[in-house]
Amino acid sequence: MEKQEGVINALDEQFYIYSFELKNPQVEKYFNLEEEEIKYFNGWQNEGLFSYLNQRMEEFRNQFFLDFDFQIVNQNIEDGKLNVYFQTTSKNTDPLREFLNQSIRDYYSMRELHITRMFGSYILLQRENGKLRAVRATPIPIQYCPLMVKLLKEVGGEYADTLLETLKTEDEHLQTEMMCNLINEIVIKGGYFDTNRPLNSCEANVLFGASETISSAFKSNLIDAAVIVSNNLGTIITTNDLNTQGAVKRMTGLFYTSPSEKLVNTAVASGIIPVFPYTATIDQVVGVKEAIKRGYQRIAVSVAAGDNYLLKELKELETEGVVLYKFGLCSTGINKETALIMKENADVVWSCASKYVKEMIEPSSIVQVGIKIPVHVMTEKGWEIVKNHLSYMNFEDTNLKTSCGEEKPVIFNEKGKMKTLTKKEIHNCVDCPHPCV
Numbered sequence: 001m002e003k004q005e006g007v008i009n010a011l012d013e014q015f016y017i018y019s020f021e022l023k024n025p026q027v028e029k030y031f032n033l034e035e036e037e038i039k040y041f042n043g044w045q046n047e048g049l050f051s052y053l054n055q056r057m058e059e060f061r062n063q064f065f066l067d068f069d070f071q072i073v074n075q076n077i078e079d080g081k082l083n084v085y086f087q088t089t090s091k092n093t094d095p096l097r098e099f100l101n102q103s104i105r106d107y108y109s110m111r112e113l114h115i116t117r118m119f120g121s122y123i124l125l126q127r128e129n130g131k132l133r134a135v136r137a138t139p140i141p142i143q144y145c146p147l148m149v150k151l152l153k154e155v156g157g158e159y160a161d162t163l164l165e166t167l168k169t170e171d172e173h174l175q176t177e178m179m180c181n182l183i184n185e186i187v188i189k190g191g192y193f194d195t196n197r198p199l200n201s202c203e204a205n206v207l208f209g210a211s212e213t214i215s216s217a218f219k220s221n222l223i224d225a226a227v228i229v230s231n232n233l234g235t236i237i238t239t240n241d242l243n244t245q246g247a248v249k250r251m252t253g254l255f256y257t258s259p260s261e262k263l264v265n266t267a268v269a270s271g272i273i274p275v276f277p278y279t280a281t282i283d284q285v286v287g288v289k290e291a292i293k294r295g296y297q298r299i300a301v302s303v304a305a306g307d308n309y310l311l312k313e314l315k316e317l318e319t320e321g322v323v324l325y326k327f328g329l330c331s332t333g334i335n336k337e338t339a340l341i342m343k344e345n346a347d348v349v350w351s352c353a354s355k356y357v358k359e360m361i362e363p364s365s366i367v368q369v370g371i372k373i374p375v376h377v378m379t380e381k382g383w384e385i386v387k388n389h390l391s392y393m394n395f396e397d398t399n400l401k402t403s404c405g406e407e408k409p410v411i412f413n414e415k416g417k418m419k420t421l422t423k424k425e426i427h428n429c430v431d432c433p434h435p436c437v
Contacts, residue, residue, distance in 0.1 A: 023108060026256075072086050112258040118182075121175075142167075151206075195263045234279065240271055284307070288324065331354040332353040347378055351375070357376070364378065370411075395411065407422050
């Protein structure tokens with residue numbers, strides 16, 4: 001059974017149950033916290049929800065004049081679900097379902113929580129007293145990443161310089177403190193979680209990025225939908241190059257987010273389909289199923305970090321008439337089992353600073369794009385979508401022969417021009433992420 005946001009089922013002619021799967025960030029997957037902290041963060045968004053809903057349901061009663069027709073019988077939370085038992089003689093319960101869904105979304109928006117990632121560090125953002133800020137960060141596992149240094153220096157100013165300096169030390173407390181400062185002063189204040197932000201953009205942030213590759217595929221009519229993730233929206237289906245690029249901006253990994261009615265409305269107006277408009281859940285498998293259900297047949301989909309294990313399940317959705325371009329992202333720190341799944345099921349893999357991508361995936365790729373942070377093309381289908389993106393950079397070697405091993409073609413940018421060498425002609429990189437983890 002697919003995830004649904006708030007459903008009402010009849011128990012008999014007058015008694016009904018409204019069930020809603022509650023949000024839970026499962027912080028223990030990302031952060032090494034004490035048991036009390038885990039309990040606190042996992043339950044924080046739902047604390048006080050009962051009393052808030054009771055207040056809102058009184059508003060509903062007054063709004064629809066249901067003083068004698070609507071009565072709450074019981075409420076409970078069971079197996080992570082909020083259950084509201086009620087009695088009514090009305091046969092149309094849709095207005096109540098919509099009102100409850102909206103009320104819960106409003107509450108989650110007020111008690112906002114996000115988990116993002118930068119430099120391989122997971123960061124927890126929490127809205128307290130009306131202010132969103134980074135409250136926890138994990139130790140930074142790598143000392144250097146050329147892409148992150150480039151992006152940070154473009155927008156980070158002194159906060160970026162300070163963070164980069166701390167990477168030269170072994171002071172994990174200082175590193176995480178500076179990471180939180182950077183998120184607070186640059187990412188949040190820069191509007192990355194601003195629910196007033198536009199969702200259409202033609203800005204390309206990196207040459208060989210996933211959203212850039214997907215945007216090029218839209219321009220060439222190679223795909224008709226993409227299932228990606230966006231702050232305050234969760235899993236979304238984008239339908240053109242502009243809303244694909246605009247929905248992600250410079251995001252470097254999103255693993256949990258909170259909903260925003262305002263941004264949902266912006267998304268819909270921009271041609272974006274929020275798969276979970278009330279919860280902003282991140283579930284790429286459900287996202288692809290929803291895209292297929294809506295009639296889309298050529299779909300790009302991305303998964304990140306530990307969720308790359310879903311690539312196997314995604315591949316099983318490729319039935320006759322449905323083509324999926326499967327992207328494996330944010331691979332720093334993945335385990336061996338996940339790397340194997342990526343190797344066997346992804347079409348394109350971004351190496352990041354993963355030792356297992358370097359050891360297990362790179363030897364099986366048929367084309368490599370970039371040298372500092374290689375993008376590994378794993379299948380001919382992957383090469384189709386990557387080659388299309390390269391064509392927008394005046395790459396003309398369309399008949400290039402794919403190969404594994406030392407004869408593998410490596411395509412890279414040299415002084416604004418695309419160049420191709422074989423793997424054996426490439427010297428060891430002196431400006432790559434390190435250490436690989």
